[in-house]
Amino acid sequence: MTTKNDTWTIAGREFTSRLMVGTGKYASFQQTAEALEASGAEIITVAVRRINLDRSKESLLDYIDPGKYTLLPNTAGCYTADDAVRTCRLAREAGMSDFVKLEVLGDEKTLFPDNEELLKAARILVKEGFTVLPYTSDDVIMCRKLEDIGCAAVMPLGAPIGSGLGIRNPYNIRIILESVRIPVIVDAGVGSASDAAIAMELGCDGVLMNTAIAGAQDPIAMARAMRLAVEAGRLSYKAGRIPRKLYANASSPLDGMIA
Amino acid sequence: MHITLNGEAIDIALGSTVAGLLEHLQLQRDRVAVEVNLDIVPKAAYDGHGLSDGDRIEIVHFVGGG
Numbered sequence: 001m002t003t004k005n006d007t008w009t010i011a012g013r014e015f016t017s018r019l020m021v022g023t024g025k026y027a028s029f030q031q032t033a034e035a036l037e038a039s040g041a042e043i044i045t046v047a048v049r050r051i052n053l054d055r056s057k058e059s060l061l062d063y064i065d066p067g068k069y070t071l072l073p074n075t076a077g078c079y080t081a082d083d084a085v086r087t088c089r090l091a092r093e094a095g096m097s098d099f100v101k102l103e104v105l106g107d108e109k110t111l112f113p114d115n116e117e118l119l120k121a122a123r124i125l126v127k128e129g130f131t132v133l134p135y136t137s138d139d140v141i142m143c144r145k146l147e148d149i150g151c152a153a154v155m156p157l158g159a160p161i162g163s164g165l166g167i168r169n170p171y172n173i174r175i176i177l178e179s180v181r182i183p184v185i186v187d188a189g190v191g192s193a194s195d196a197a198i199a200m201e202l203g204c205d206g207v208l209m210n211t212a213i214a215g216a217q218d219p220i221a222m223a224r225a226m227r228l229a230v231e232a233g234r235l236s237y238k239a240g241r242i243p244r245k246l247y248a249n250a251s252s253p254l255d256g257m258i259a
Numbered sequence: 260m261h262i263t264l265n266g267e268a269i270d271i272a273l274g275s276t277v278a279g280l281l282e283h284l285q286l287q288r289d290r291v292a293v294e295v296n297l298d299i300v301p302k303a304a305y306d307g308h309g310l311s312d313g314d315r316i317e318i319v320h321f322v323g324g325g
Contacts, residue, residue, distance in 0.1 A: 022323075022324060022325030023323040023324060023325075024322075024323040024324040024325045025323070025325070026323060029323075032323060045324060045325055046321040046323065047321070047322050047323065047325075048292075048319050048320075048321060048322075048324075049319060049322045049324075050265040050317065050318065050319055051265065051284070051286060051291065051319065051320050053265060053267060053284070059290065059320065059321075060321060060323055061290055061320075061321060071321065074324055074325070076324050086297075089299055090292040090294060090299065090317075090319050091292070091321075093293075093299050093301065093302070094290065094291055094319060094320060094321060095321065162325075209325075210324075210325030211325065
């Protein structure tokens with residue numbers, strides 16, 4: 001079994017890579033570009049910010065081929081539905097695409113989503129024709145509501161953004177996977193390659209991360225590690241793991257032992 | 260005339276347009292989004308959209324983010 005032909009779709013668009021990566025926190029644009037290349041990602045997140053009036057005009061887009069990647073603008077830093085919607089409208093105008101990663105935060109310390117505002121923003125954006133990928137809590141009821149509204153995927157958190165704590169509640173992710181039909185992407189919390197593999201082994205359609213790669217001592221090597229982990233986790237999921245047993249089960253035959 | 264651009268007060272020539280402002284700032288129009296008094300100005304309207312004294316303008320673009 002290979003990962004060939006194991007494609008997936010978001011809102012009718014087909015992708016091969018199941019690793020989505022952020023473009024923040026890198027030491028340089030050059031490093032960002034190299035890490036993206038090593039990750040094999042096809043979908044990359046970007047933030048929407050004011051242009052800098054007095055600094056260099058160098059832009060992230062000078063280093064990233066927009067023909068090669070699907071840009072997924074986020075609403076990072078938005079704490080109200082109004083701000084998030086406004087940011088999405090600007091993102092659509094800047095990028096000429098309706099893909100958005102919707103996040104509406106509720107608290108600066110945890111960066112957990114404000115679910116009430118998230119639902120409010122999602123309703124408006126879906127109505128305006130956006131392809132909405134919401135960052136949400138690992139809560140099946142929220143995910144079902146987001147699906148009902150018409151979101152293109154749900155992106156439950158594995159752990160707080162940038163925490164590197166991994167998938168804190170794999171059982172919740174499993175319940176979400178059993179309960180929605182749209183793609184489930186673990187967004188936030190991944191710290192190491194094994195975390196990414198766990199997300200994929202649970203059956204998630206994809207994993208989105210930023211800090212785990214950008215904050216690693218060698219971001220390029222970590223980007224490659226994440227690529228392999230996501231592929232390995234996906235293969236492992238599709239291959240079907242053995243059941244867990246409490247006691248041993250010998251791998252070598254018992255017959256033919258020397259007397 | 261005075262406008263507020265990304266929170267900063269600046270002076271621009273009377274009769275300036277969004278297109279003129281972007282040119283002055285050396286910004287590529289396909290990489291930005293422009294909001295004038297909270298309304299987005301579509302790219303196709305940059306040339307014809309005149310700016311007025313007191314306008315509050317936001318010009319944004321994509322930066323690295325997660």
